[in-house]
Amino acid sequence: MAAATSEAIETEHLTKVYKDFWGRDKVRALDDLTLTIHRGEVFGLLGPNGSGKSTTIKLLLGLIFPTRGSARILGQPAGSTAINEKIGFLPEESYLYRFLNGEEILKFYGRLFKIDRRTLNKRVPELLDIVGLDAKARKRKLREYSKGMARRIGLAQALINNPELILLDEPTTGLDPIGTREMKDLILSLKEQGKTVLLCSHLLADVQDVCDRITILFRGKMQTLGAVKDLLQVKDVTNIETRGMSEGQIKQLQLNLSGMGVNDTKITHPTTSLEDLFMRIVRENTGNGDGKTTAYTGSPEAK
Ligand code: ADP
Ligand code: MG
Numbered sequence: 001m002a003a004a005t006s007e008a009i010e011t012e013h014l015t016k017v018y019k020d021f022w023g024r025d026k027v028r029a030l031d032d033l034t035l036t037i038h039r040g041e042v043f044g045l046l047g048p049n050g051s052g053k054s055t056t057i058k059l060l061l062g063l064i065f066p067t068r069g070s071a072r073i074l075g076q077p078a079g080s081t082a083i084n085e086k087i088g089f090l091p092e093e094s095y096l097y098r099f100l101n102g103e104e105i106l107k108f109y110g111r112l113f114k115i116d117r118r119t120l121n122k123r124v125p126e127l128l129d130i131v132g133l134d135a136k137a138r139k140r141k142l143r144e145y146s147k148g149m150a151r152r153i154g155l156a157q158a159l160i161n162n163p164e165l166i167l168l169d170e171p172t173t174g175l176d177p178i179g180t181r182e183m184k185d186l187i188l189s190l191k192e193q194g195k196t197v198l199l200c201s202h203l204l205a206d207v208q209d210v211c212d213r214i215t216i217l218f219r220g221k222m223q224t225l226g227a228v229k230d231l232l233q234v235k236d237v238t239n240i241e242t243r244g245m246s247e248g249q250i251k252q253l254q255l256n257l258s259g260m261g262v263n264d265t266k267i268t269h270p271t272t273s274l275e276d277l278f279m280r281i282v283r284e285n286t287g288n289g290d291g292k293t294t295a296y297t298g299s300p301e302a303k
Helices: 053-061 081-086 102-112 117-130 147-158 177-192 228-232 247-259 274-285
Strands: 009-019 025-037 042-046 068-073 087-090 165-169 196-201 213-218 221-227
Touching: 009 053, 025 053, 025 068, 025 213, 025 221, 042 053, 042 177, 053 068, 053 087, 053 165, 053 196, 081 087, 087 147, 102 117, 102 147, 117 147, 147 165, 147 177, 177 196, 177 274, 213 228, 221 228
Parallel strands: 042 196, 042 213, 087 165, 165 196
Antiparallel strands: 009 025, 009 068, 213 221
16 A cells, blocks of 8 residues: 555656657657655646657556656556556546446446445536536537537546546646636645646646646756746846826836836736636626626636
8 A cells, every 4th residue: 555655756767768660769758757746736747749748647657668767656656556546537638438428437437446336326426516517418428528528527537536646638628718717726626625636738827827836848858847936936026016006106106216226117007817807707797796607716816
């Protein structure tokens, strides 16, 4: 058994070189990744397409083998079957049984994990609620699912075994802004339950505000690692935020600053992100004055 004190994920010099048909080196997809992900963290493995994110996940799951280096997951070597039941995985593309409906596919995967019928009958509707698939969607065949619905059922599938560690490969791909927000809220609620989440994404802006720490991969190499707020902080710039200043007061402030010898100043009004603007419009149009819709549960000031 994995000791509860082990790290969630530890890799050492993890490297993957894909070979071509003749066994010659072809692509160095992951190059010397040494990384520790702590339990209870939401960790983002970010970077453009082709930077080695999915390769990392496949190595962690033991679906492919490293050319060099090693990985441990919940204290066990990557790929050991003893920990499979503690891991949930949302692949980049879910190949789902097209002729089953949402409810059936979850029951199918639940049975693979040998979850008993009573527990499943309770857990399946709960999960469908959590991922926001309504009664109609549940009875629909998966081949009729939109990309966003497929991501949702894929996530429910990844959670069927109530895993400790959840690996999400491109969780927001195909989701609209509301769906993205909901996915982020879901990830945060998993964190609140004490779970560890490793997510991969090339959509940096989508996920930056749910990750405790991130690393950016580029061409298989780790470029940077740290807490999002530290990485995004521009240390040599200071912002002062206030409300209700008149134009006269702003002029006065500028003069005062210049009196202090601070000359290179820019006093502006803040802008919002397009996502927040969109969410505000949706909120206003659903006439929900308290700032809440079923879709929008994030704090209004969250970026
Ligand atoms: P990401 O998930 O960041 O988009 P991947 O890990 O899927 O990146 O791919 C990293 C690199 O490895 C890419 O150049 C990709 O083309 C290559 N690659 C991925 N899988 C294979 C494979 N099975 N055989 C050969 N090359 C591969
Ligand atoms: Mg990928």
